[in-house]
Amino acid sequence: MEDRLYQTEAIDAVFGEWNRGIQKTLLVMVTGGGKTIVFAKITEGCVREGERVLILAHRGELLDQAADKMKKATGLGCAVEKAENSCLESWYRVVVGSVQTLMRESRLKQFPPDFFDKIIVDEAHHCLSDSYQRILNYFNKAKVLGVTATPDRGDMRNLGQYFETLAYEYTLPRAIKEGYLCPIKAQTIPLKLDLSGVSQQAGDFKSSDLGNALDPYLYQIAEEMAKCCMDRKTVVFLPLIKTSQKFRDILNSKGFSAAEVNGNSDDREKVLKDFEDGKYNVLCNSMLLTEGWDCPSVDCIVVLRPTKIRSLYVQMVGRGTRLFDGKDYLLLLDFLWHTERHELCHPAHLICESQEVAEIMTKNIEEAGCPIDIQEAEVKATEDAVAAREEALAKQLQEMKNRKRKLVDPLQFEMSIQAEDLVGYVPAFGWELGPPTEKQIQTLEKLGIFPDQIESAGKAAKLLDRLDKRRNEGLTTPKQIRFLEGRGFEHVGTWQFEAAKKLIDRIAANGWRVPHDISPHEYKPE
Template identity: 75%
Template sequence: MELRPYQKEAKTAVLSQWEQGNSKTLLVLPTGCGKTIVFAKIAEDRVRNGERVLILAHRGELLEQAADKILNACGLGCAVEKAEESCIGSWYRITVGSVQSLMREKRLAQFSKDYFNTIIIDEAHHSISDSYQKILGYFDEAKVLGVTATPDRGDMKNLGQVFDSLAYEYTLPRAIKEGYLSPIKALTIPLKLDLTGVGTQAGDYKASDIDTALDPYLYQIADEMLKYCKERKTVVFLPLIKTSQKFCKILNEKGFRSAEVNGNSIDRGTVLADFDSGKYNVLCNSMLLTEGWDCPSVDCVIVLRPTKVRGLYCQMVGRGTRLCEGKKDLLLLDFLWHTERHELCRPAHLICESPEVAEKMTANIAAAGMPVDIEQAEEKAKEDVVAQREEALAKQLAEMKKRKRKLVDPLQYEMSIQAEDLSSYVPAFGWECSPPSDKQKATLEKLGIFPDEIDNAGKAQLLLDRLGKRRNLGLTTPKQIRFLESRGFQHVGTWQFESARNLIDRIAANNWHVPNGIDPASYEPKVVNNSDVGI
């Protein structure tokens, strides 16, 4: 099986991290982008090197999927370490193993500590739990790859505690832009659901409390669905089984062809197959289908189980992001959840790194009153936030002009080059959280960035990497940005180096005054490479 370009990049990045000595590394690919294929090919590579590979997962369906994909993609069979089945004595070099089985001390003791050379963790956002840590601690010499579509954890602990590095991340917007996932349209339904009395448990909203708050609105929600998704194939996520069953009945009363599945459903396989074939057009479930189930023809997702866990929200929406013949887009219905807490996940959190942009995007979608493409909505929200920031920055710049120093404040630099990833950066791994090194600070100062306002090594390194890329692309330097923006020119960070230098030469020749006929607020250089904005 031929890997897609980003899958090749991902595989190369993982192997590179291991070669550099980062024995525990993380790979992030959105749902529907073939993460199983990538780690199957990595497992094949390890087997060719004579290694034994363990693939860990917490659910039987994930183990079966992994074994099937490895057989189809690589022609390699897998041994099984689960319940009564054991890989010991098998000639297969790859084992798919259940965490619940392997975590038992008696089970682990049957293996030598170097039995597995490589461990791959599917759905790695679960790996911080004690059960996974017990297994990783036993096979402590093995290289580890964590693979996930959702790098957040419900208990808010950071995966940086488990992994040494992030080898590769393929983002949802990039996957949509490159044609590997379906475009997403979000629609805010003006139905206010009050969550102010809902408590929290294990880092998220308590399902039983959500159920109580949601129950009075079920008929109204069904009426809204009649307006927007009667002709769509819809999956609805609800907090409890009883609510899922009740809502399924309501939908059938309203004329939908609705079915319900839960962990106790004896006929679950039949119901899922019938939904796939079109016998039903709505499938209700109580959080059963967040992982390990694929139905590419789903083109509408409704989340009636509000969550503050971004990873869980992405998993739910991910049930509808796959491509399918005849499918134009995924419609994501969002309701006006009223809560005093601001952690509630909304469509904006699928693609926004900045909380500020996410908040603005959520407000814009709600005001639109019609389905809005989330990529376009994010761009508009970014523009709005930039405008707000520029207003605040103008005041800061006025203060900066009074300062003697010739260095650029990091905030001014990030705003000028329009680098959202820099302004929203949050350190994750151990080394990133430590203070900037003296060498980093000295280099930043030499290149024109004021280093005292950078409080972690990860941000310092990101800035240094960006400065190097911009130099190679022939874009403006921090000192050029500082000089020209102090005289009122806008977004100098998007200019070419030569354009800025020519203008500075003209100002210098005019006794350091802006020449007549040039309005700094509206001035645009003749050569601007817009594709490099954010670099």
């Protein structure tokens, strides 16, 4: 299997972190990006060095998938540590291990603590649980790679308690842009489903309550689906088995050819194969298919399991993002869940870094009433958010002018260069959370950034990286941005350094006044 460029970059980045002494690093790769292939190739590199590798997963299907991809991608066979199977008598240097098996003290004690040199944790967002930690703490000499498709900023902060660095991240927008995943169009269905009486458990809505809350709306939802996706291959996620089975029957009564699978289904493999082969056009499930199942021909996802957990939401949508012949885009149906707090995941949360932009985008999709490409919607929502911020920033800039500060406010710089990732940055790992170092503060001041509002070392590092990159690309400096935007010119951060320098020279030659033939708000550099 030939590696894609980003997969090679990811492999190099992980070994780079380990080689510089990092014990525990994280790889984030969007569902469908080939993360199993990547960690198979990383494993192959470790085995070449004579090392023994443990691949940890919490479900049998994920273990089988890892072993299968390992064989196909590298030719390496795997020993299995699961139930009655043990790797101790095997000569294989790669072991796929069940968390439920290895977490038992009697099982762990059969191994010396230094038995494994490297541990790879598949679906690493689970690794903070006691069962995983028991295993990782036992083999505490091994270097660890966590692999996940789905951390949101909250998850990242949690994972930052264990992992030291993020080695590499390959995002959904980049995968779509580079043509490795299909575009997504979201459509809001105008049904108001009341969740205000649903209680919460472990930070999300309680499944049993969700099933009851959803029940009165199932017929209406089926009718709306008949308008949108009768000719599509659809996967529906529901909170309970009984709700999933009931909805399957309702869909069949509306003319769909629907099937249902759950954790207790004896014929699960057959149903999944029949769905893949086109015998059914809708597959209902109660959260069974969130991980480890691929059917690239799926071109519609219906999320009837509202959630506040972005990682879960991304997993559900990820079942439909793979490329397939004749598949133009994935249709993602969203619903107007009525809840007391606006914490629910919507299509916007698949790509938005900022909650502010996500809320604007969700509202825009809702008002459109038809399928909207989520990347185009994100651009529009970002523009709307920037316009709102600029209005507020204008007042701040006036205050700054009055104070005659010579340095640029970080928010002004971030907005001028249109850096949404900097505006929405949240520190995750231990070193990022600390205050900026004296050296960072001095360097930022020297480069023209007012450092007092930068609260973390991580944010300071990101700003310094961006300033260095901009210098190499010949873009404007913070001082040029402050000077020209202070005189009414807009988005100077997107200009070339030389264009800004020429304009400043003209203004200087005119007695530090903007020439009469230039209108700052309309001016565009050549």
